[in-house]
Amino acid sequence: xxxxxxxxxxxxxxxxxxxxxxxxxxxxxxxxxxxxxxxxxxxxxxxxxxxxxxxxxxxxxxxxxxxxxxxxxxxxxxxxxxxxxxxxxxxxxxxxxxxxxxxxxxxxxxxxxxxxxxxxxxxxxxxxxxxxxxxxxxxxxxxxxxxxxxxxxxxxxxxxxxxxxxxxxxxxxxxxxxxxxxxxxxxxxxxxxxxxxxxxxxxx
Amino acid sequence: xxxxxxxxxxxxxxxxxxxxxxxxxxxxxxxxxxxxxxxxxxxxxxxxxxxxxxxxxxxxxxxxxxxxxxxxx
Numbered sequence: 052x053x054x055x056x057x058x059x060x061x062x063x064x065x066x067x068x069x070x071x072x073x074x075x076x077x078x079x080x081x082x083x084x085x086x087x088x089x090x091x092x093x094x095x096x097x098x099x100x101x102x103x104x105x106x107x108x109x110x111x112x113x114x115x116x117x118x119x120x121x122x123x124x125x126x127x128x129x130x131x132x133x134x135x136x137x138x139x140x141x142x143x144x145x146x147x148x149x150x151x152x153x154x155x156x157x158x159x160x161x162x163x164x165x166x167x168x169x170x171x172x173x174x175x176x177x178x179x180x181x182x183x184x185x186x187x188x189x190x191x192x193x194x195x196x197x198x199x200x201x202x203x204x205x206x207x208x209x210x211x212x213x214x215x216x217x218x219x220x221x222x223x224x225x226x227x228x229x230x231x232x233x234x235x236x237x238x239x240x241x242x243x244x245x246x247x248x249x250x251x252x253x254x255x
Numbered sequence: 256x257x258x259x260x261x262x263x264x265x266x267x268x269x270x271x272x273x274x275x276x277x278x279x280x281x282x283x284x285x286x287x288x289x290x291x292x293x294x295x296x297x298x299x300x301x302x303x304x305x306x307x308x309x310x311x312x313x314x315x316x317x318x319x320x321x322x323x324x325x326x327x328x
């Protein structure tokens with residue numbers, strides 16, 4: 052069977068399609084924080100994919116492409132919302148206060164790593180990228196971030212919006228953006244280490 | 256002399272903006288003495304790579320529905 056046929060057949064396979072739709076929906080919901088807008092974005096991206104499925108070589112290329120469409124839809128939706136709604140309503144006020152307060156004290160009073168929080172060796176981290184279990188942990192760690200941190204980090208890293216666009220969308224200064232990204236990365240790193248790289252992967 | 260906390264901020268900022276000369280020098284000086292911050296720096300690079308592949312071809316489909324299959328190692 053050719054790769055192109057395989058991609059077409061994958062989309063015709065209800066199980067594959069449903070799994071893909073669920074993954075896309077999780078991604079879009081986390082990003083847009085609105086289930087019905089997320090549904091719309093996913094549906095649009097899938098319709099585009101179904102039209103063009105035959106031009107893809109293999110399911111990996113197909114998925115990359117479907118997610119690329121989805122990212123564009125999400126970016127469009129975020130930009131539209133930026134015009135329609137004003138940023139304040141996207142953010143719960145207490146979200147902001149909580150972020151610093153709930154950050155576990157990774158550092159001592161002098162700003163040095165606390166003994167039990169020092170980053171440990173991750174071995175060969177890229178080998179984890181091929182494992183479905185790793186991506187589940189990764190997703191759980193992202194979803195465990197305070198919502199605004201998760202949204203900002205994803206806008207930056209997945210949707211690849213420019214700093215100015217993120218700042219305008221969520222109503223923050225560039226300095227605040229950098230503070231938020233720093234906190235999000237500290238937390239995400241800690242979660243990945245605790246839940247995957249620190250040996251969690253070896254046991255059930 | 257930068258603290259580890261300040262170093263993690265600069266390492267994160269370095270993914271967002273070009274660091275100034277003074278910042279780069281202070282960062283490198285700290286790194287020569289602090290293995291924890293060196294690991295942190297490598298790990299942020301890994302995290303960025305993971306974020307960028309998360310939604311792409313490297314996301315395997317959810318495994319078939321066997322709740323008892325456990326980890327694959």
